[in-house]
Amino acid sequence: MAPAQEKGEAAMISVRGLHASYGGSEILHGIDADFPEGRITVIIGPNGCGKSTTLRSMVRMVPEVSGQIMIDGADLLSMEPQKAAQRVAYLPQNRNVPDITVERLVLHGRFPYLSYPRRYRREDWDMVTRSLQQVGLDDLRSSRMESLSGGQQQKAYLAMVLAQDTEAVLMDEPTTFLDIKNQLDMMDRARSLAEDGKTVIMILHDFESVLHYADHVILMKDGRILLASDAETVLRSQEIRDAFGVRPCFYETEDGLHCYVKK
């Protein structure tokens, strides 16, 4: 199916006929989707519907994939891994807490740009400093990752993704395990990434965040896309009730529209 897309927006990443399997069992059954530039696209859907597999396919972490994933007209699936990593960054859900300093972690965001003689250059260090300043972690750059709180570790990983300096940023449930303040901080940063012109794609579970932050929402169920539109349209749709078996309810305050969920 052709996903809904706001008129006049360039699709930075477009996915056509995407099938993905793990060990012979197919998870995605032909996904067609467009992810517009300078926008936050949120993928929602019940557990096991193929949200993470969709993101993982875009960074070529699913062994059996067919179909087409284009970034700005270039085929992402046939690109050299290093070149692909210069265009798409991915923040996985489960991450190690490596026994290294914050700045070393962020420096590894520059790994896709390493060339002979395999040493990081001055501009890589410059990018590390800028990224750390952007997430407000510059003071802790020499601290060990293990000594940071969960929120700070997430910021460090986000700085690594920023240092990667890609056109698209993929985040798999970036707010999981964060306290409420850090969740809001994380989403505000995602917003500013989109304002900087990046294509931001993320998986979220919280409908209120979806309503507040998503420019474009893709609803998935059983490896297929049920609906793709703006947040309010998707959250008010019959499809979302069918997919989750819940009923989103809405109320308005002076801040705008809010959403909570009833069984």
Added chain:
Amino acid sequence: MTAGVKHMPNSKSSSMKTKAALLIAASAAALVLSAVLSICLGASGLSPGELWHALISGPGTSKASRILWYVRLPRTFACIMAGAALAVSGTVIQKVLANNLASPGIIGVNAGAGLAVAACCAAGNYAAWAIAGSSFLGAMAATFLVVIVARKSNASRTTVVLGGVAVTACINAVTETIVTVFPDAALASADFRVGGFSSVNQGRLLPAAVLIFSGIAVICTLTNELDVMSLGDDTANALGLRVARMRNMMLTLAAMLAGASVSFAGILGFVGLIVPHMARRIIGNDSGHLIPFCALLGGSFITVCDIVARMLFAPYELPTGIIMSFLGGPFFIWLLLRRRERQP
């Protein structure tokens, strides 16, 4: 932070680099010191003056010259080589598998070498070159087997470890069968299994030294890859690293180092596990510093253990492996406790 250094590593990280450089320099000095001690000390009681004269006048027929050129120099060199190779091999394996309990033994190196040596002795070939060559080939073959098993599944870190355990168990069963059927092979390969440096010579050392030097040099160029891999498969993949390919390559290099060491020193199981831990606790986990530091620390550690093994009950020698456990075990416990004190 001042505007002038705005985009460079700040002063604290520069001081960390200086500290790492100092630690590496200190470990190099320790290696030189332990090598000098290893050359000067021995059961025959030669004076440093006699040894110095023998050194500058080149290989000759005097007692001092023969002891220096054919016993102490090869032995010291062997200790340094084996220590550096096993420590670097262990570090690489621990990083690649993200498992601090991993060591060369886990990818089948020791089992493969043990089987090959037992088979070689059972076939009636007790020559030093045959034992060295077969142990190296056995170590490499076992590692390839582990890598193939892991690859046939999905080359994840867990399958490498499990594959290693399974392959090791199979190989050890074959080895035990051979030494049961051929008791002479059991006797002949006993020295090899304990590990030590009493039978090293230049002929066995040279090919191993070439492999060890080149292996460590290649690993030193891939330290960023090693660190990226330790961020986990997903993150490493997303950063553009071909994770499975790099993991197999690193494991092959680690097997080559450990196999080269095993070929002249026999099985010294302790070094590859514990020296990487010691090194990490002293210098940190950044591979760019850790790998050279580990090589130097491993070299001096085995050299010191070998000196003690030779001198403690001179003229009788203890197996170096036993001394390694006596010295390394308590030192490691001390490191663990010291770290705990620092972290309330």
